[in-house]
Amino acid sequence: MKPFNVNPALLKGEVILQARNVSKVYGSTHALKGVNFEIRRGEVTTLFGENGAGKSTLMKILSGVITPTSGEILLNGEESVFRSATEARDCGISIIHQELNLAPNMNVRDNIFMGREIRRAGGVDYAEEARITRHLMAALEEEIDPLTPVETLRLGQQQIVEIARALSVNAQILIMDEPTSALSAAEVAVLFQVIRDLTSQGVAIVYISHHLEEALEITDRAVVLRDGVMTAYAKREEIDLQWIVRHMVGNHFDLGSPPQGYAFGARALTVKDLTVQSKTGIRLVDNLSLAVQAGEIVCLYGLMGAGRTELLETIAGRLRQSSGQILLQDTDLSGLTISQRIKLGLALVPEDRQRDGLVQTLSVGENLSLASISEFVRGLVLSTRREKQLISESIRNVTVKTAGGDAAIGSLSGGNQQKVVIGKMLATRPKVILLDEPSRGIDIGAKAEVFRLLAESASRGLAVVYTTSEVGECLSIAHRIVVMSKGRISAIFDASVSKERIMAASGESMVA
Ligand SMILES: Nc1ncnc2c1ncn2[C@@H]1O[C@H](COP(=O)(O)OP(=O)(O)OP(=O)(O)O)[C@@H](O)[C@H]1O
Ligand SMILES: [Mg+2]
Secondary structure: OOOOOOOHHHHOOOEEEEEEEEEEEEOOEEEEEEEEEEEEOOOEEEEEOOOOOOHHHHHHHHOOOOOOOEEEEEEOOEEOOOOOHHHHHHOOEEEEOOOOOOOOOOEHHHHHHOOOOOEEOOEEOHHHHHHHHHHHHHHOOOOOOOOOEHHHOOHHHHHHHHHHHHHHOOOOEEEEEOOOOOOOHHHHHHHHHHHHHHHHOOOEEEEEOOOHHHHHHHOOEEEEEEOOEEEEEEEHHHOOHHHHHHHHHOOOOOOOOOOOOOOOOOEEEEEEEEEEEOOOOOEEEEEEEEEEEOOOEEEEEOOOOOOHHHHHHHHHOOOOOOEEEEEEOOEEOOOOOHHHHHHHOEEEEOOOHHHHHOOOOOEHHHHHHHOOHHHHEEOOEEOHHHHHHHHHHHHHHOOOOOOOOOOEHHHOOHHHHHHHHHHHHHOOOOOEEEEOOOOOOOOHHHHHHHHHHHHHHHHOOOEEEEEEOOHHHHOOOOOEEEEEEOOEEEEEEEOOOOHHHHHHHHOHHHHO
């Protein structure tokens, strides 16, 4: 890929885009307060910050999606006002948004060229579009046919299509807002190679991620935002993980430890000889057995494709089991619908919260109470007082940063939207809660809060099963760590196990 013709040796390190004293106000929220920020050619500038710190807001301003309340943007030293994303794109600025922005029923090629079709005499040059699509997907090592409908792709592949679209612009400035949240380790490695190629050609990159260690790998300069204020700025060689965390949260944090001082209750969830097959007959879950007691927290660790998501989705009733048995306390769940399972006390926080967990057209409060709405129905009267009370409790519990229950869900930062989904499921007062990657896309502070909330619920008798791809998150609140590989359990550990042993059992050490 050759994005544009410059001599990188001449320009590397030169400031290309600058935000000067930029502020953004939304009603009573000051999302950005007088931020100065610069992006340099041939370098990766990484933006760190907790959920709601203002990262996406700053990037949307730089890419013309929204306009600042005050302050100015300078491109190549000249003040420039982008009135739309299209205008910014024409100036060579491309953005990969945190939330996927694809049309699910359209194919990969049309998503990539949506609004920028390649014209030739007589219409759109679909063949040329398909050729470029194939080229981009090959560069990203994801050989997907350009005509594949996006909705049939798994989340990680959709994210790669989003990346391909941003690359297709041949931008001089490429902004990546959480581009790897759904990618596997191998896919991340490919993306990082692409980033290195681009910077060596002089492209300026802004990178945002909550995977701090991963982001450090490609960072040239780091900027930390906290509550809309830039709190630190440094070159890669001057910083480490502790530096980032210290400036992000301002104080010490940890992800907690397994709650203790109580005895587990009866079996809450029993999975017996469970097998789940894909349409093509592959065993996604292979004769797996697992029991979880009331009050117990189990972490399911494994690589992409280990079968964790399939296991949870089958327990929740979203996928059909081929054989085996699932019991909630003593009740056999086979044949029951998702909502029947929820009524019995089973809650699932899915992996793709954007699509499955939230109703974008409803407010924060409505989303929080959606799943537990039957609790408020007394006779035929909806008890709004009780609902309001529960909503403000939930908002407090999951410490969602919002103007209030009436705020639109779209006004929340990405991580805060995810906290709403978790709050919503806890509000159903389940006996068993299954969480698929609950920490995906949420910052360290929010992670600690979510884990604290789960630990507290467990000590009151909730059985908790959560999956994670970050080994550090296994060694937090879990009493037991169950490692999955290829649809089977490859090891079970207690909380005293080392990171290395967990990774070895997942097969990770071999992949790396
Ligand atoms: N359209 C909007 N209307 C009202 N408030 C908004 C809007 N967009 C963002 N905000 C608020 O601005 C603040 C900054 O949000 P932003 O999305 O920039 O955070 P972020 O750093 O990207 O967080 P995350 O890591 O969770 O993605 C938050 O308090 C958010 O609720
Ligand atoms: Mg964001």
